[in-house]
Amino acid sequence: MATLLIEIGCEELPAAACREAGTQLPELCRRALGVDPTQILITSRRLAVLVDDIPEQTPDQWMKGPPVEMRDKAAAGFAKRHGVEVEELEERDGALGVEISGRALAEVLPEQVDALLRSLSFSKTMRWDDSGIRFPRPVRWTLAMVDSKRVVGERSYGHRFTSGPVEIPEASAYLDALRAADVEPDPAERRRQIVEALDAVGEWTDPNRVLEEVVYLVEKPIVIDGRFDERYLQLPSRVIETTIQHHIRAFPLGANRFAFVANGGDPETVRAGVENVVEGRLEDASFTFERDVKVGIDGLAERLGSITFFAGGGTYADKTARLGKLVEALGGGEAALEAARLAKADQASELVREFPELEGHVGGEYAKLAGYPEAVSAAIDEQYLPDAADAPLPQTQTGRVLSAADKIDTLNVSFELGHRPTGSRDPYGLRRAAIGLDRLATEGNLSIPRALLEGEVTEFVEERFEGLLDAPVEYVRAARRASVRDLGGVARLAQALATLPDERFAPIHTAYTRASRLAEKEEGAASELDPALLVDQPEVAVAQALERVDPQIAAALDAGDFGAAVESAAELGPLLDTFFEDVLVLAEDSAVRANRLRLLLNVRDTLGRLGELSQIPR
Amino acid sequence: MIGALQDYWANRGAVIMQPYHTELGAGTSNPATFLRVLDPTLKEWRAAYVEPVIRPTDGRYGENPFRFQHYFQYQVILKPAPDDVLDQYFGSLEALGIDLRKHDVRLVEDDWEQATLGAWGLGWEVWCDGMEVTQFTYFQQLGGIDLEVIPAEMTYGLERLALFLQGKQSVFDLEWAPGVSWGDVYRENERQWSRYNYEEAPVDVLQRRFDEHEAEAGELLDKGLPLPAYDQVLKSSHALNLLDARGAVSVTERAAYIGRVRKLARRFAQLYVGADGNAPD
Numbered sequence: 006m007a008t009l010l011i012e013i014g015c016e017e018l019p020a021a022a023c024r025e026a027g028t029q030l031p032e033l034c035r036r037a038l039g040v041d042p043t044q045i046l047i048t049s050r051r052l053a054v055l056v057d058d059i060p061e062q063t064p065d066q067w068m069k070g071p072p073v074e075m076r077d078k079a080a081a082g083f084a085k086r087h088g089v090e091v092e093e094l095e096e097r098d099g100a101l102g103v104e105i106s107g108r109a110l111a112e113v114l115p116e117q118v119d120a121l122l123r124s125l126s127f128s129k130t131m132r133w134d135d136s137g138i139r140f141p142r143p144v145r146w147t148l149a150m151v152d153s154k155r156v157v158g159e160r161s162y163g164h165r166f167t168s169g170p171v172e173i174p175e176a177s178a179y180l181d182a183l184r185a186a187d188v189e190p191d192p193a194e195r196r197r198q199i200v201e202a203l204d205a206v207g208e209w210t211d212p213n214r215v216l217e218e219v220v221y222l223v224e225k226p227i228v229i230d231g232r233f234d235e236r237y238l239q240l241p242s243r244v245i246e247t248t249i250q251h252h253i254r255a256f257p258l259g260a261n262r263f264a265f266v267a268n269g270g271d272p273e274t275v276r277a278g279v280e281n282v283v284e285g286r287l288e289d290a291s292f293t294f295e296r297d298v299k300v301g302i303d304g305l306a307e308r309l310g311s312i313t314f315f316a317g318g319g320t321y322a323d324k325t326a327r328l329g330k331l332v333e334a335l336g337g338g339e340a341a342l343e344a345a346r347l348a349k350a351d352q353a354s355e356l357v358r359e360f361p362e363l364e365g366h367v368g369g370e371y372a373k374l375a376g377y378p379e380a381v382s383a384a385i386d387e388q389y390l391p392d393a394a395d396a397p398l399p400q401t402q403t404g405r406v407l408s409a410a411d412k413i414d415t416l417n418v419s420f421e422l423g424h425r426p427t428g429s430r431d432p433y434g435l436r437r438a439a440i441g442l443d444r445l446a447t448e449g450n451l452s453i454p455r456a457l458l459e460g461e462v463t464e465f466v467e468e469r470f471e472g473l474l475d476a477p478v479e480y481v482r483a484a485r486r487a488s489v490r491d492l493g494g495v496a497r498l499a500q501a502l503a504t505l506p507d508e509r510f511a512p513i514h515t516a517y518t519r520a521s522r523l524a525e526k527e528e529g530a531a532s533e534l535d536p537a538l539l540v541d542q543p544e545v546a547v548a549q550a551l552e553r554v555d556p557q558i559a560a561a562l563d564a565g566d567f568g569a570a571v572e573s574a575a576e577l578g579p580l581l582d583t584f585f586e587d588v589l590v591l592a593e594d595s596a597v598r599a600n601r602l603r604l605l606l607n608v609r610d611t612l613g614r615l616g617e618l619s620q621i622p623r
Numbered sequence: 624m625i626g627a628l629q630d631y632w633a634n635r636g637a638v639i640m641q642p643y644h645t646e647l648g649a650g651t652s653n654p655a656t657f658l659r660v661l662d663p664t665l666k667e668w669r670a671a672y673v674e675p676v677i678r679p680t681d682g683r684y685g686e687n688p689f690r691f692q693h694y695f696q697y698q699v700i701l702k703p704a705p706d707d708v709l710d711q712y713f714g715s716l717e718a719l720g721i722d723l724r725k726h727d728v729r730l731v732e733d734d735w736e737q738a739t740l741g742a743w744g745l746g747w748e749v750w751c752d753g754m755e756v757t758q759f760t761y762f763q764q765l766g767g768i769d770l771e772v773i774p775a776e777m778t779y780g781l782e783r784l785a786l787f788l789q790g791k792q793s794v795f796d797l798e799w800a801p802g803v804s805w806g807d808v809y810r811e812n813e814r815q816w817s818r819y820n821y822e823e824a825p826v827d828v829l830q831r832r833f834d835e836h837e838a839e840a841g842e843l844l845d846k847g848l849p850l851p852a853y854d855q856v857l858k859s860s861h862a863l864n865l866l867d868a869r870g871a872v873s874v875t876e877r878a879a880y881i882g883r884v885r886k887l888a889r890r891f892a893q894l895y896v897g898a899d900g901n902a903p904d
Contacts, residue, residue, distance in 0.1 A: 016709055016730070017729075017730035017731075017732075017747060019732035020732070021732075049730075129734070129745065131744075131745040131761055131763055131773075132763065132773050133704060133761055133773050134703065134704075134706075134773065135772075141745070142745070143704075143761075145706065165713075165728075166713075166723040166724050166728065167724055222729065222731065223729075227727075252753075253750075253753040254731075255753075265753065267727035267752075268727055268728075268729050269724070269727055269728075270724070270725055270726045270727035270728075270752070271724075271725045271726075274725050274726060274752070275726060275727045275752050277752075277790075278726065278727075278751065278752025278753060278754065278787065279727075279752050279753040281752075281754075281786075281790065281792060282752065282753040282754045283753070284792060285688075285689060285786070285792060288688065288689070288792070288793075289687060289688075289689045289690070292683070292686070292687045293687075311870065316878075
């Protein structure tokens with residue numbers, strides 16, 4: 006048994022590429038060498054695989070050929086393919102074949118290393134010479150060793166600046182040799198070292214999640230803490246965070262401190278340089294911030310008429326006007342209306358042009374500075390929440406109203422302009438907006454009238470419930486057809502139907518399906534029910550019950566009391582049973598028959614207030 | 624600093640070129656890069672030069688110490704990219720007096736794309752103690768055409784690099800020459816040009832100029848004169864940048880304008896490589 010090392014040396018790979026390689030290498034190693042790797046070691050400059058206890062010979066392989074009875078026809082071709090004579094073929098289990106003996110590991114390694122390199126797949130690749138290989142960045146060396154024998158390449162390379170070429174005495178000494186050359190090849194260990202060092206300098210945070218990238222930005226992590234001048238603390242805190250995290254992938258330590266992860270250098274020198282860069286960036290941000298504040302949020306809001314919301318969707322001033330109306334329709338109070346008026350003001354600010362990801366937050370801060378009440382500034386700040394499937398909802402009620410208004414408007418305008426998402430393409434984030442609306446309606450308990458959703462938007466938004474709710478999709482589909490005014494009502498009704506015990510649901514479902522099936526199959530229903538034509542007792546009973554139950558169901562649905570609605574609907578069950586038993590719907594007398602069909606249609610419509618129950622399989 | 628870079632790259636076989644004579648948004652657009660890289664018959668080309676870049680929307684009236692509508696890039700193009708291109712690049716930093724062991728020097732993923740030129744490449748921004756001092760790109764496509772020979776482009780941000788070397792916090796305070804600061808030389812320039820770019824540049828004239836440059840480029844391409852046509856593409860691109868600074872184009876209009884420049888750039892590239900619609904093989 007031997008130890009195997011394969012190392013692919015590259016120019017600095019992006020973190021994403023390192024992660025892509027990390028997930029593929031174990032399987033590719035198994036496929037190429039038939040063994041599980043012992044360790045996968047990845048830095049920005051190398052992808053390495055270590056395998057302990059690998060046989061020095063690849064296993065013998067039985068190549069199964071044609072069945073014995075096909076000897077005359079197929080044996081020659083098979084033998085030729087495998088470079089043996091027909092006479093050498095053996096017979097096993099009724100088939101001809103040949104035992105190909107294993108080869109020395111060292112012999113197959115060059116082609117396997119090449120295969121490994123070519124079979125890695127990455128989302129973004131480039132060419133750099135005429136070798137035809139595509140990789141995320143140029144490959145500059147490969148090294149493959151079996152114990153102390155170099156099979157491919159001669160050496161590895163250590164840290165780019167503090168080390169140089171590294172002789173690996175034997176495969177099993179790879180880790181030690183690289184560690185001595187200022188490289189920590191194991192990403193998990195680098196991560197541990199970074200976290201440990203960060204813990205030692207203070208209460209670090211990572212709001213934009215850069216840690217995973219930093220692990221692949223350095224080969225030898227050195228954590229350095231720095232400070233910036235306190236006067237920059239006047240900036241909105243997220244501007245500071247974003248500057249620190251986005252521009253230099255550093256971690257805020259609270260107040261004016263931060264921690265930077267370097268890859269080398271003299272800590273004092275690097276600290277001074279990094280502090281200088283951070284202050285430069287903050288100075289830049291302060292400059293734009295102060296200019297914005299001088300204009301003020303109201304002044305910024307006045308400039309929205311000259312900024313396009315999106316092509317064909319008018320300006321941000323138009324959007325602001327629409328938001329006001331929507332907020333009103335959503336029952337928003339004075340604070341919500343004020344927030345709607347100022348919601349998009351930060352689109353005119355220079356700071357948002359610099360930090361587009363801070364839209365909303367910047368507006369909220371500017372509203373606060375202008376003395377607007379907390380309900381207004383918080384709503385502006387929170388208007389884009391939830392901005393991911395698992396992101397939190399706005400905390401404040403005004404924020405929820407504004408967020409819903411914004412999403413409804415974006416959806417309505419986008420659909421009107423024909424920007425319905427297709428396949429994986431959703432450049433305007435409409436799915437996210439729709440899911441956000443659904444969550445505001447359910448988790449957020451916000452009353453969102455379905456009538457505010459225009460055209461296909463209703464369907465698009467309500468379809469998202471199918472993935473969001475616990476209820477099976479059929480119940481969601483049924484509930485979407487219910488006469489419920491409120492978006493959240495659809496969800497609650499679907500859940501009420503799905504959790505209803507079968508003995509209570511069955512009669513409603515049966516009544517609905519029987520009534521609708523029969524009435525829809527036969528033509529000639531009367532346009533209105535004529536009580537005078539109701540002759541049999543059971544049909545009179547159904548008609549009377551309907552008159553009572555229909556408004557009850559409607560009222561219960563309006564009030565969101567789905568239990569009561571179902572309760573009322575259930576009353577029709579036994580009456581319909583008797584009806585179908587004792588009454589001949591398709592009566593001889595055509596007027597009576599037409600009237601009975603109308604009665605059944607009315608039953609369907611009344612129960613149909615609970616949704617298209619036929620969607621639910623039973 | 625510029626002298627040190629010129630010496631360094633001249634010693635490595637680079638032709639020392641001069642800035643181009645019309646406004647460019649980046650040194651990449653200089654024919655010494657764009658055309659030479661695109662030319663499929665030219666298998667080897669090394670050049671280095673200073674390029675003053677003009678970006679009207681980056682002007683800040685000389686008030687912001689980090690943003691300017693006019694600044695300097697040092698551009699190096701090596702075609703094909705040598706195997707040791709990174710070592711050569713880091714050598715140039717050492718030639719500038721940067722001790723690579725004392726500082727934290729790093730390559731951070733940053734891919735490059737220029738919509739108007741139909742061009743993209745993969746590469747990095749180079750950090751010195753967190754300061755981005757160079758953009759490094761392996762071009763893959765220009766003018767919508769896949770490149771046969773892959774070059775490496777290094778674009779040094781001269782002001783940033785000087786901030787780093789001089790340890791200054793404001794570009795205005797950079798020492799341009801003994802006793803003369805960057806601010807002494809360029810601050811008034813920034814003030815006046817920012818006013819021109821944002822307030823005074825005549826919108827109707829610019830719109831007309833864009834159309835004229837575009838039309839002329841088209842005619843020159845029809846007549847089989849790609850080189851003069853290329854200048855017209857650059858000029859139309861600059862007219863668009865000015866219109867943008869004047870706030871005279873909406874987002875949609877801007878996309879349409881960019882589409883027009885890109886179309887020209889693509890036509891130009893195809894004529895120039897002699898492929899008339901087909902990428903060279």
